[in-house]
Amino acid sequence: MRVVRLASLVAFALPILIATASEPPKKFRWAGDPEGGAPFVEADPAQPDKLVGFDVEIADLIARGLQRQASFINITFTSIDQSIERGDAEIGLSGIEDTPARRATMAPTIPYYQFREVLSVRDADAARFRTLADLRGRRVATLAGTIAYEILLRAEREFGIQAVSYDDDVHPYSDLVNGRVDAVLLDNVLAERRARALSGFTIQPQSVAASHYVGVLAGRNAELRDRVNDILRGAMRDGTLEKIFRKWSVWNADQPKLYARVLAGESVPAVSGFGATDVAAPLSVWQSTLRYLPSLLEASVVTIVLSCLAMALAVLLGVLIASGRVYGSALTQTLLTGYVEIMRGTPILLQLFVLYYGIADVIRLPAFIAALLGLALNYAAYESEIYRGALQAVPVGQLEAGRILGLSERQVLTLVRAPQAFRLALAPMTNDFVALLKDSSLVSVLTVVELTKQTQIFATNVGSWIMPGLLCAVLYLAMSLPLAALARRLEQRWKASTA
Amino acid sequence: MESVNSVNNRMLRLQEVCLLRGQRQVLAGATFGVGHGELVALMGPSGVGKTTLLRVIAGLETFQSGTVHVEELALNGGGHLPATLKSLRAKVGMVFQFHHLFEHLPVIKNVWLAPVHAQRLPLKDAERRARELLATLGVEHRAAALPRELSGGEAQRVAIARALAVDPPLLLLDEPTASLDADRRTELRDMLRGLTREGRTLVVATHDEEFARSCAARMLRVRDGLVFEES
Numbered sequence: 160m161r162v163v164r165l166a167s168l169v170a171f172a173l174p175i176l177i178a179t180a181s182e183p184p185k186k187f188r189w190a191g192d193p194e195g196g197a198p199f200v201e202a203d204p205a206q207p208d209k210l211v212g213f214d215v216e217i218a219d220l221i222a223r224g225l226q227r228q229a230s231f232i233n234i235t236f237t238s239i240d241q242s243i244e245r246g247d248a249e250i251g252l253s254g255i256e257d258t259p260a261r262r263a264t265m266a267p268t269i270p271y272y273q274f275r276e277v278l279s280v281r282d283a284d285a286a287r288f289r290t291l292a293d294l295r296g297r298r299v300a301t302l303a304g305t306i307a308y309e310i311l312l313r314a315e316r317e318f319g320i321q322a323v324s325y326d327d328d329v330h331p332y333s334d335l336v337n338g339r340v341d342a343v344l345l346d347n348v349l350a351e352r353r354a355r356a357l358s359g360f361t362i363q364p365q366s367v368a369a370s371h372y373v374g375v376l377a378g379r380n381a382e383l384r385d386r387v388n389d390i391l392r393g394a395m396r397d398g399t400l401e402k403i404f405r406k407w408s409v410w411n412a413d414q415p416k417l418y419a420r421v422l423a424g425e426s427v428p429a430v431s432g433f434g435a436t437d438v439a440a441p442l443s444v445w446q447s448t449l450r451y452l453p454s455l456l457e458a459s460v461v462t463i464v465l466s467c468l469a470m471a472l473a474v475l476l477g478v479l480i481a482s483g484r485v486y487g488s489a490l491t492q493t494l495l496t497g498y499v500e501i502m503r504g505t506p507i508l509l510q511l512f513v514l515y516y517g518i519a520d521v522i523r524l525p526a527f528i529a530a531l532l533g534l535a536l537n538y539a540a541y542e543s544e545i546y547r548g549a550l551q552a553v554p555v556g557q558l559e560a561g562r563i564l565g566l567s568e569r570q571v572l573t574l575v576r577a578p579q580a581f582r583l584a585l586a587p588m589t590n591d592f593v594a595l596l597k598d599s600s601l602v603s604v605l606t607v608v609e610l611t612k613q614t615q616i617f618a619t620n621v622g623s624w625i626m627p628g629l630l631c632a633v634l635y636l637a638m639s640l641p642l643a644a645l646a647r648r649l650e651q652r653w654k655a656s657t658a
Numbered sequence: 659m660e661s662v663n664s665v666n667n668r669m670l671r672l673q674e675v676c677l678l679r680g681q682r683q684v685l686a687g688a689t690f691g692v693g694h695g696e697l698v699a700l701m702g703p704s705g706v707g708k709t710t711l712l713r714v715i716a717g718l719e720t721f722q723s724g725t726v727h728v729e730e731l732a733l734n735g736g737g738h739l740p741a742t743l744k745s746l747r748a749k750v751g752m753v754f755q756f757h758h759l760f761e762h763l764p765v766i767k768n769v770w771l772a773p774v775h776a777q778r779l780p781l782k783d784a785e786r787r788a789r790e791l792l793a794t795l796g797v798e799h800r801a802a803a804l805p806r807e808l809s810g811g812e813a814q815r816v817a818i819a820r821a822l823a824v825d826p827p828l829l830l831l832d833e834p835t836a837s838l839d840a841d842r843r844t845e846l847r848d849m850l851r852g853l854t855r856e857g858r859t860l861v862v863a864t865h866d867e868e869f870a871r872s873c874a875a876r877m878l879r880v881r882d883g884l885v886f887e888e889s
Contacts, residue, residue, distance in 0.1 A: 559718055560758035564772035564824055565747035578762050
């Protein structure tokens with residue numbers, strides 16, 4: 160009987176034991192941006208499906224401490240906070256800066272690495288551009304939505320420099336060497352990394368400000384954050400963090416001092432040095448809105464000016480291409496068809512990159528001009544198709560009536576065909592203009608700060624998309640609705656004359 | 659190859675004009691002549707080639723072989739040089755069956771557009787002449803109207819005014835009675851007779867036998883791609 164009971168117990172318990180033993184550890188989801196590259200997070204050059212970097216090792220360290228398995232989620236750097244807040248991952252680790260706004264709105268970990276904001280200048284300028292104060296009237300580049308960007312905004316007001324924001328940390332340095340900008344302000348880890356791959360610039364020894372890297376968790380996850388902090392403190396004590404940073408060649412004398420203060424329970428300010436006051440006090444939503452509104456309005460002007468100029472050029476080129484395709488020789492028609500198909504068949508983002516970075520060795524276009532040309536050349540292809548269709552839709556009888564009256568072919572085109580075609584093309588043209596207004600946000604990859612880019616900077620700095628997104632939408636609508644209304648009025652007026 | 663040849667003193671002369679459209683022989687050696695100041699009607703049912711003949715004379719359509727002479731200017735089969743067409747436009751005007759008024763322009767501008775841009779007349783003179791023509795044709799009160807606002811008869815008269823504005827010695831009219839009632843047809847007949855009295859030569863393509871007989875000095879019948887004189 161006892162044997163039967165034991166057998167029953169084993170039969171009942173065994174599957175549970177097997178299941179428990181074979182159940183994989185719960186996943187610890189962490190977010191990062193491999194585009195940031197080494198030494199933070201990057202795809203292993205030898206094994207591209209594997210990630211390496213000190214943040215990868217810190218994520219593993221934390222996951223082990225939590226007895227879980229690290230699972231990576233790829234999130235764009237500027238969206239990590241929002242992604243964490245909405246629960247896509249539990250922690251963000253990708254060289255994330257310790258800012259007062261993060262401390263106020265989220266649950267950041269204790270700082271685990273101290274960095275310095277350093278100025279890089281071309282070798283030839285090393286003696287004359289030592290500090291931000293030396294750069295009056297000069298273009299100084301940095302990464303959008305960072306402490307360095309806030310510092311540059313203050314330097315704009317104080318020293319009259321011109322802040323230029325980039326979406327990545329590679330092109331600021333290549334543009335510095337190319338002469339498009341005069342200095343770059345970024346943290347020493349990024350600066351030293353670029354200095355290893357690119358020559359021609361000098362990192363000034365004097366640091367502008369200092370801050371730290373932290374892990375960022377959602378405000379509601381304070382309990383998990385405290386457990387993570389314990390793990391990080393343990394790693395500071397037992398030298399695990401030092402080992403990781405030494406492996407990635409970024410260990411320096413600042414770190415033991417930081418660890419001593421953190422382990423002693425001292426309060427460590429998020430930012431110290433120039434501009435610290437600008438990023439020190441977390442602002443309320445209304446204060447932030449008031450602070451960012453002028454720059455949003457300024458960015459709206461950039462958007463509308465860029466869109467209007469690009470559309471005007473696109474219309475002009477579109478008319479020429481359409482005329483060439485309708486009236487040109489077979490060779491002209493073939494070449495223009497090729498142009499239209501290439502421009503329509505490749506992403507506008509690629510075209511912008513080629514214009515700004517790809518041909519920089521041959522011709523160094525200023526960012527605004529490259530953006531204007533990129534948008535205009537792309538939209539000209541679409542416009543030309545609209546005009547070609549509209550030209551061909553004008554009845555042949557209208558053209559013959561012009562010819563029989565003795566008008567030349569050019570006069571038939573300008574006095575009869577084009578005015579009628581323009582009326583047919585107006586509605587799709589308006590559509591395209593509204594689309595271009597929105598596509599103009601793509602030019603932020605060329606350092607042009609237009610409305611969407613400025614909104615992104617705003618959102619990153621306040622840690623929320625609600626108010627920035629709302630303001631951005633209102634400003635876009637304020638630009639596009641009057642335009643649509645004007646187009647409707649013109650359409651109705653001209654439609655009445657041809658219906 | 660086209661050339662300016664001196665031919666006889668006729669305003670218009672077609673010799674053995676052949677036109678093939680795809681597999682279809684539209685004109686198969688059309689031959690006829692029209693004297694200065696004559697009003698000639700081209701008769702025949704719809705689809706027989708009357709419009710094609712007018713388009714060939716106006717240089718709007720090329721033909722394979724034969725010759726068209728408008729006074730001393732010769733059009734040969736195969737295609738026309740721009741210079742030849744330019745000379746032809748000064749001699750030949752045409753009123754289309756469906757008028758083809760410029761839809762985006764008001765009536766008055768439809769009439770003065772070509773005198774100003776093709777003949778380089780001062781705008782003031784061209785506009786005055788346009789108003790005179792519209793008044794003669796009884797549609798001056800429609801000067802500011804757009805083509806879509808005109809009745810069929812009004813559009814017809816505006817189209818004639820537009821053709822006359824460039825003062826062509828030879829005027830071709832394609833089915834001019836198509837959109838007119840009986841009263842308007844009588845008015846049109848009187849107007850065409852008036853134009854011949856001014857010395858203008860008119861070729862009118864119509865399938866309206868009664869109208870043709872009432873106004874034309876001579877009637878030509880189009881059949882099987884050929885043109886026959888009708889007694």
